[in-house]
Amino acid sequence: MKKVAITQRVSVVPEYGERRDCLDQAWPRFLAACGLVPLALPNVVEVAVALFTDADVAGLVLTGGNDLAALGGDAPERDATENALLDLAESRGLPVIGVCRGMQMIQQRCTVPLQLIEGHVTPNQVIRVNGKRAAVNSYHRFGALESRPPLNVWAIADDGVVKAIRHADRSITGIMWHPERIDPFAAEDIALFRRVFKVA
Numbered sequence: 001m002k003k004v005a006i007t008q009r010v011s012v013v014p015e016y017g018e019r020r021d022c023l024d025q026a027w028p029r030f031l032a033a034c035g036l037v038p039l040a041l042p043n044v045v046e047v048a049v050a051l052f053t054d055a056d057v058a059g060l061v062l063t064g065g066n067d068l069a070a071l072g073g074d075a076p077e078r079d080a081t082e083n084a085l086l087d088l089a090e091s092r093g094l095p096v097i098g099v100c101r102g103m104q105m106i107q108q109r110c111t112v113p114l115q116l117i118e119g120h121v122t123p124n125q126v127i128r129v130n131g132k133r134a135a136v137n138s139y140h141r142f143g144a145l146e147s148r149p150p151l152n153v154w155a156i157a158d159d160g161v162v163k164a165i166r167h168a169d170r171s172i173t174g175i176m177w178h179p180e181r182i183d184p185f186a187a188e189d190i191a192l193f194r195r196v197f198k199v200a
Contacts, residue, residue, distance in 0.1 A: 002058040002199055004031065005051070006038040007082055007102070009065030010075035019043075019077075026180040027063065034190050035199040043077045045084050052088055058197045059095035059171075060085055062102025064139070064178055071104075071114060071142050083109070095171035095196045100140055103165060103174030107144055110151050117143040117161055120176075127163050129155040134188075136163070136177035143176070171196060 008021040021042050031038050039055055041048040052060070062082055067073030082105050089096050098106045104114055117140075125138040134155075143161040147153045155164030155175070165174040173196055179189035193199070 001035050001037045002197060003037045003039050003056065004059050004061055004197060005041055005057045006061040007041055007063050010043055010078050012074060024180060030180040030185055033185050034193040036197060043081045045081050048081045049084050049088060052085055060089045062098040062105055064100030064102065066101060068104055068108060090170060097196055098174040100176055100178060103176055104142060106172060106174045110148055112144050112148050114142045114144055116141060120161060127155055127157045137181055138177060140176055
């Protein structure tokens with residue numbers, strides 16, 4: 001199976017004085033269903049960059065969790081790590097999928113304004129995907145009501161919140177729903193990951 005680099009959320013554990021990197025166990029299961037194996041990267045810039053540079057990966061997955069530092073998040077090391085990884089992926093022409101916060105990271109880099117929104121924390125939300133109605137989950141407090149070049153919108157909520165984007169010139173995709181939290185995994189999400197990371 002192809003290997004993909006994947007980022008992790010930061011969990012702050014004050015009673016132990018630790019800042020832990022963690023990844024939902026559903027992610028390896030979902031990626032395996034897509035024919036992919038995850039290489040989990042730590043939120044230490046130089047280590048993550050070294051692993052990403054040396055590993056033979058098919059691309060990069062930016063996962064959810066933690067607000068962006070610019071939106072009040074408490075994990076600036078994650079922002080720094082993911083920005084460095086995005087720079088590397090773009091320079092090497094490797095595909096990227098950003099999920100929830102990961103999509104917001106892509107939007108932020110393209111100067112798309114993000115704002116507090118309501119009504120987007122629910123296990124079942126009907127949106128328009130490429131013009132067709134579809135049900136997804138939604139677990140985010142921030143969102144965008146517009147997009148900017150080079151990002152094109154391909155999924156949107158009824159209230160106008162952007163739910164999925166695609167870069168016009170590079171293989172960079174963002175989705176605001178969590179494919180790993182759907183049980184059973186959705187065939188459409190598996191097909192998306194297989195297509196982006198070119199799994200035969």
